[in-house]
Amino acid sequence: MPTGTPTPWSYALIRFLFRFVLKIFYGSIVVENVDAIPKNGRPCIVCANHSNSLTDALLLVTSIPTNKRNMLRLTAKATQFGHRTFTSWLIESAGTVPIKRRKDHRDGNADNSEVMEHLMKALELGDAVCLFPEGMSRYHPTIAPLKTGVARLVSDVLSRNRDDPDFEISVLPVSITYMHRQHFRSDVLVTFQSPLMFTPKNNPELLSPVEFTNVRELTAQLHEKIASGTYDSPSWDLIRCAKLAARMYAPLGTMMTLGDHVRISLSFLEVFKSPQDYLPAGSETEVEELRDLQSCLKASHPFVLLFERIIDRSTQAYQDRLAKWGIKDDRIRRPLPRHTILSRLVIRLMWSVCLFAVSLPGQALWVPIFATTFYAVHNFKKTGPIFDTWDEIAQYKLIYGLMSGICVWISAVALTWPFAIVTVFLVPAFMWMTLRWFEDAVASFRAFTALFRLLRVGKPTLKEMHEIRRDLHSRVVELAVGKLNLPEDPEMYFTRAGGREKGRIRGSWDSRARYFSIKRRRKRDWNETLRLYDKVDYPEDE
CATH class of the missing domain: 3.40.1130 (Glycerol-3-phosphate (1)-acyltransferase)
Structure with a gap:
């Protein structure tokens, strides 16, 4: 053999x-x-x-x-x-x-x-x-x-x-x-x-x-x-709406794996791609009328109006408003009293300042890497349109990050040559811990800014958004349970289902302990990146 x-x-x-x-x-x-x-x-x-x-x-x-x-x-x-x-x-x-x-x-x-x-x-x-x-x-x-x-x-x-x-x-x-x-x-x-x-x-x-x-x-x-296992959509807007529907169905904090999160999003995406398959029996005439209307409007996706009939145009508008304010759906789902927001503002700000201060010495080692990759990617983006260049950005960041990181490591070891036998291991370990502290600091500051925006939005607007969300949530759950056969109580189901996995939390103690894990940051939202804002938008559809 x-x-x-x-x-x-x-x-x-x-x-x-x-x-x-x-x-x-x-x-x-x-x-x-x-x-x-x-x-x-x-x-x-x-x-x-x-x-x-x-x-x-x-x-x-x-x-x-x-x-x-x-x-x-x-x-x-x-x-x-x-x-x-x-x-x-x-x-x-x-x-x-x-x-x-x-x-x-x-x-x-x-x-x-x-x-x-x-x-x-x-x-x-x-x-x-x-x-x-x-x-x-x-x-x-x-x-x-x-x-x-x-x-x-x-x-x-x-x-x-x-x-x-x-x-x-x-x-x-x-x-x-x-x-x-x-x-x-x-x-x-x-x-x-x-x-x-x-x-x-x-x-x-x-x-x-x-x-x-x-x-x-x-x-x-x-x-x-x-x-069957990844996003395959005729437009970015449908992926955006499918992810929002998934977050409304299984809200922030649901103890689920990345695979479960993706599969739930894919379930909603299939509905939005072919909503006529999920309409009640006897709707054929209505489907044809909407097709004709869609053709007259020359919209980008042939079933956008059908999608709007199932979940409604307000789904997209709701996400647009959240993105504009820079807050998550969870802040609308569970409104916080004003005094709670104020107290959390103080805690988040103090914690982010503390973590930024702790990570500051190690930032001297990361700055050359960030600067090199930023410069390389910035120039590369100028070479062509989004669809022909953005697929190589991660590749550029990885390669330039690796090369500049090796240079930083060698330079740091050379500058501490009498102690090179120690610094050869200590430098990468210190850089990793700096990244972990900095990641937690950014996350805390992101939470601080989101809470601050809640105060600026005001109670009347938040109350209005809460009513809109409640209506949308009932429609999403009805679709998920009634048509897609998803669990009726996702928070309970995904807490019990499956085993331990990267990013998976089991219980309140594990949740707190993993937040300070050396390996990686505990995430409640798979949408997070190392940014001061949540990335929920995509390029404009061509």
Whole structure:
């Protein structure tokens, strides 16, 4: 039985470095269903959605346990090879295979026959190969139509091994979901779906000569699997509204995992994408009338009016007002008396000042890193439109952060050379604790500003918003329980369901203790990033 290619030292080094960097850049990286990964020596094609350029590949490399696979053979566009840059060295050192794209050639021709031959040999050795079937990385709310390359590769490998009817190749779909892909200390969910298994004996329809219909069917099946675990929407507005509905259904403080949070949001998103499927029976005529009206208004999404009929236009307006004031839905759900707000204002301000003061000495080590990444990203954004550049921002931050961080570490050790044997370990530990203190300080100050805005909004407006929210909440719960079959009491259900996981809180004592955890900050809201405001908006839809 094949054992797979041994792990090259350069690949092991890259995996170690970026496992460390990714855990610093992202607050929590939650990996689900690791048991679904085929073990080493079994041919496997890993396929994922592609919304964050090189970061997607690095996440997959670091998320697959070393006891499962020796290495994950990556693919990347050929234009990233052969440059005297750190990114080019990184890609080539990891054993990445260059893929030629038609759009990168003037004549529109791209011969990848040698590449496919190389990938087939790797699979026959029992390796795992990573492909992004979208064929490109773009900052879009939807998954692009998948290319048929994965299905054709499966067909070619099976056809080459048709004399061995039990030869098995797996296709492992992966769904990657970023809460905010390019923001520091955001969260990521990596979900391995159940693999698709193929053998010459069980899948003769994929043996050459293969009908293109069978290739398309396999590609469609793969698209469905990947899309089932991540956001796939025709517009940013629908994702925004789905996240709001999820937060109203399972409010702030609900003890749920990141995976549960994403799946609830996806449930609402499916409704908003195809609301006609959730209308009462006998509404066909009404649906057609609304379609005609929508066509006349030339709106961006064909079922926006239907969505408004289910949840109402006020959902979006409600979120707009919250974003304008910089407060969370939870502040409307549970109004605070004025004296409570004032007392909490004092506590939050004192605590944030204290934490800022404690973290201040270590900020001298972080300032060069923040300045370098800010300058690099600021210049990179000027090179193109949002949809063509924002998917690479996280990649730029990771690489420039790593390079500048190593320079800071070496400089600090050199300046303390007589004590280098201690500072070589003490400097990174001190930088990590500084980040943790600074993260808590920002969170406290963010809470302070939110409480201050509550005072400015005034009681009459808050009372009005509370009434609006109560009406919206009843509609959301009715939809969640009645149509989506979600638990009637999410706070109780998710407290009891599941086990311990990153970011998961079990009980009030654990909640308080984890707030001061050295490992990571305890989050009540998966929407948080290291910013003084909550990120709830997305780019304008094209």
